[in-house]
Amino acid sequence: MTKSISKYEETIEELSCYAPEGCGNIPWPVGVPSPFKPPTRFDVLRWDFFNETHIYLKTYNDVINSMDNDDYEDVHEVIDHAIEQLQKKYGMRLKLKKLINGYRQFDPTRGTHYIMDLSLIDQSHMEYIKRVELMRPLGLVEIIPMPFVTETTKVFLILPIYTDEQSIAIRFLRHVNKTLFDKETRDKFELLLTHVVTTKYELSQTQKWFDNLRHEVELIRRTRTQLTVTYHTVLLPSSSTITRYTHSTYILDFFETKLRSNSLIFLTNPYVNIESDFLNRCRLNVIENVQVFFPIGFYQYHPLIIMRTHHMTDNSTIDLHKSHGWFNSYAFDHIGIYMSDYLSLKKLISSTNISLSSINLYDLFVQLTDMNILRAPDQSLRVHYKSIKFMFCLNYINYFYLYKYNN
Structure with missing residues (x-):
């Protein structure tokens, strides 16, 4: 499966040279739609700042909120995946010391975008600080049937x-x-x-x-x-x-x-x-x-x-x-x-x-x-x-x- 995905990514990158934007201008990650472009300043997508337990300025009326179960599972799943990929890349066993900074943005056209600064330690207790960027793409679009409503109801x-x-x-x-x-x-x-x-x-x-x-x-x-x-x-x-x-x-x-x-x-x-x-x-x-x-x-x-x-x-x-x-x-x-x-x-x-x-x-x-x-x-x-x-x-x-x- 991983080899097939890599092959498709290479094919898309090669074909991008024939697109109007030219070579190397396809959005990251490969195969995911382009980011949303806000028509006005009022439509700019916001970023949420978070640590391992709290989300800051989640709404305009709240300064800090404890993560609910869904947010907690979402953030820690992304952190675990990031550590797994870093271990594959550097060939060493890494353990999370703490999340320094975390930023999350939901894009309605492509999915949820994460940028995180991770403090990691290896088996010899050497500390590394790595910035990772991840994308959780949207799943398949599903049409949900809704009952018929009318404007003539009393x-x-x-x-x-x-x-x-x-x-x-x-x-x-x-x-x-x-x-x-x-x-x-x-x-x-x-x-x-x-x-x-x-x-x-x-x-x-x-x-x-x-x-x-x-x-x-x-x-x-x-x-x-x-x-x-x-x-x-x-x-x-x-x-x-x-x-x-x-x-x-x-x-x-x-x-x-x-x-x-x-x-x-x-x-x-x-x-x-x-x-x-x-x-x-x-x-x-x-x-x-x-x-x-x-x-x-x-x-x-x-x-x-x-x-x-x-x-x-x-x-x-x-x-x-x-x-x-x-x-x-x-x-x-x-x-x-x-x-x-x-x-x-x-x-x-x-x-x-x-x-x-x-x-x-x-x-x-x-x-x-x-x-x-x-x-x-x-x-x-x-x-x-x-x-x-x-x-x-x-x-x-x-x-x-x-x-x-x-x-």
Whole structure:
């Protein structure tokens, strides 16, 4: 096999002289496609720096990450292969002392490229430092069949609103009136305004609380006659550990009997501005029994921070600018899901000892199911700044770091 590969490499090198690039200009390694050429500076492929146990600057938000099992096996397999090749080349038995530097780059056209500086010792404890360059080519391309999806599926947009968020919900209605309501028909879209209460007193006042929202909806309906809006009230269990970041399961439990199992749901919050093209993307990205959708919204900075560098005259819109906000990958409050997939998840939850009050829906899907989870930035979700009280998110933060550490 090795002789056959060497023979093919020699043949390719000889034939390269007849190519437009001329002799000696074929990419390394021989037989692997040319490296990706970025059309702009925004498309330049990044290199990840690593040692034997950690990867540095793996994302824009993390400085250092412990290697997970897959990364660890990948890196040490490449190191072992490099040492094996060096032993064949120099005819001596070498042992790894330490990895000095390691760089890894994934090229979508050819595979993963590695450059490593290895400190090696021989049997007489003589130290050698060698730089090696390796390429793990992509395997055969496989076409994965996906179920058929359509843009005509009806979306049920559930908007949980706490008692102190009434004015925020009105701002939400005014914005989506400009972006969504003129494009969505009664058979493709329904808005479920959901008052989330935590006390019996709030529950007794809920009809009166809805008055301002009903008035706003009636004003909108004068021009949007096809709009369907329903009003609901959810009383959360009296548990101090339930937060606005872990209430999704309780809200979906409430709608379990009100919506059909094949209903497509998008669960969000009233601070978000949704642009006109988002719902069609939600319809295509959520696939029943196959994939759920957790888009990453663009979260606004505090307006006072923005005004230090940019003049703001109106806070009703959010500009997609690096000085105005960021794509918050730590937020999981925008959820596209079929009700049937949530019901399947509930069956798995019942066989575990997981406390729903201290975990979000995203982590439940990661831990308990093998469904695909689509997680990507979406510029059509722009979230207004809101002040977060530390006590509300304390349990969630503790869980997040505990889960990240254990995994």
